[in-house]
Amino acid sequence: MTNNLNIRKIFFLALLIFCANLFAASNGYTPKKREFRGAWIQCVNGQFIGMSTEKMQQTLTYQLDELQKDGVNAIFFQVRAECDALYQSDIEPWSRFLTGVQGKAPQPYWDPLQWMIDQCHKRGMELHAWLNPYRAKTKFTSSLDPKHIAMTNPGRVFPYDGLFILNPGMRENREYIIKVVNDIVERYDIDGIHMDDYFYPYPVAGLQIPDDREYAANSNGISNREDWRRDNVNVFIKECGESIHRLKPWVKFGISPFGIYRNKRDGVEVGSLTKGTQNYDDLYADVLLWVNNGWIDYSVPQLYWQIGHTAADYKTLIEWWNRYASARPLYIGEDVERTAKFADVDNPKINQMPAKFTLHSKLPNVDGTVLWYAKAAVDNVGNYGTMLRNKYWRYPALQPLMPFIDSKAPKKPKKVKPVWTSDGYVLFWTKPKAKHWDDEVHKYVVYRFEKGEKINLDNPAKIVTITDKEHYKLPYVDGTARYTYVVTALDRMSNESKPVKKKLKL
DSSP, rough: OOOHHHHHHHHHHHHHHHHHHHHHHTTTTOSSSOOOOEEEETTTTTHHHHOOOHHHHHHHHHHHHHHHHHHHOEEEEEEEESSSBSSOOSSSOOOOHHHSTTOOOOOSSOHHHHHHHHHHHHHTTTEEEEEEESEEOOOOOOOOOOTTTTOOGGGGEEETTEEOOOOOOOHHHHHHHHHHHHHHHHHHHSSSEESOOSSSOOTTTOOOOOHHHHHHHOOOOOOOEEEEEEEHHHHHHHHHHHHHHOOOOTSSSEEEEBBSOOOOBTBBOOOOOSSSOOOOIOOOOOOOHHHHHHSSSEEEEEEEOOOOOSSSSSHHHHHHHHHHHHOEHHHHHHHHEHHSSSSSSSSTTSHHHHHHHHHHHHSSSSEEEEEEEEHHHHHTGGHHHHHHHIIIIIIOOOOOOTTTTTOOOOOOOOOEEEEEEEEEEEEEEEOOOOEEEEETTTEEEEEEEETHHHHOTOOOGEEEEEEEESSSEEOSSSOOOOOEEEEEEETTTBOOOOOEEEEOOO
């Protein structure tokens, strides 16, 4: 009898702990219908070096499958780490991060970027080609291909702490990077061009940026060297975004800057209460200017610190970016491993994931999250992936709207009807006609509502799928259950059409 009582007490205590954790994980969090849910898949960490074509495809397939289960709807795939290419290019050599040797093509031959586009689109994910704009060599690259820009034009790069950097003070380098970007945009059906935080190099004590000659020759009348450096990057960002949108207006141009814009101090009003490296003063990247002038389509500040960090508190920073960077969609770069590692400041029994996602949910200008890095979520560090798929990203999400590119909704789907097929009971529809890219249907959303339930398309829990197909297999049982299915169409920019309703017996 005593043993039974003890077992019951233990079970009851375990149930209380489980419920407390569940409450902590859900308290204050509200799922959104529109949310950017991205993940960075990087090559520069060497995870793919020397893999066979088959092995790398298997590895990426597994990662994409797991990320899809986690609710991810966009991938940032690194295709240019050091003026190289993880895609077929006539401008830059094949990346050593693919084959182990720069300039060596993969065997059997394949194009990783094209393959990733196909795989992501098949899973309903966006694919953003991720480039490092100015970095020409990483620290651990020991040899360069003869066709590499640092070999053919050594005067256009400068060494810095083991790196090679394309000199931002040279117009021909800005034009060169834009040429590379244009080549990708023209030849590949990407959804975005993404650049990270590497502009001017991160400062190292005792090292100077060797740009005296360029400043003397082409200061553009700017008397302050730091202002001139910022202007070099500003001009590049503006021209790059304009070039992308001339070629394909729907391709999004985004930046993931370092997490601190400026530290607030005397003379600096628009700064955060932090003490760290700064975009504006140290990397010469005036991110707020780009956002407020509409030169970029989204920003993803890399907030890789924990809540309570003494020099760069996560809560302080996310609230700062929410306040100052709202002129364009704002997504938050999230460090999966650090979030899982650090305990919640109010409840040390759990990690900081619930608190951070609650902040994402509550702050009105935060439109999404990007995971650094994808493999950490795939490996389910600290149950991060489990929490995504079972709680935070349980329901599908549409992409945030970008009315500054396109605000016109497409026409609604046509001829929505259920049909018995050899594969079961299937809901079919047809694609409406379009005259222009901004009218063309790109995907469809299927919702399901119980009999008598009010149709509320703002409730993400009612979305059963977001698909590029023109059919959906219905979960038919015995024909006694009654539901209302709703189908809408999405264009390239995720503008949603008027709904088409269909009452069904399943």
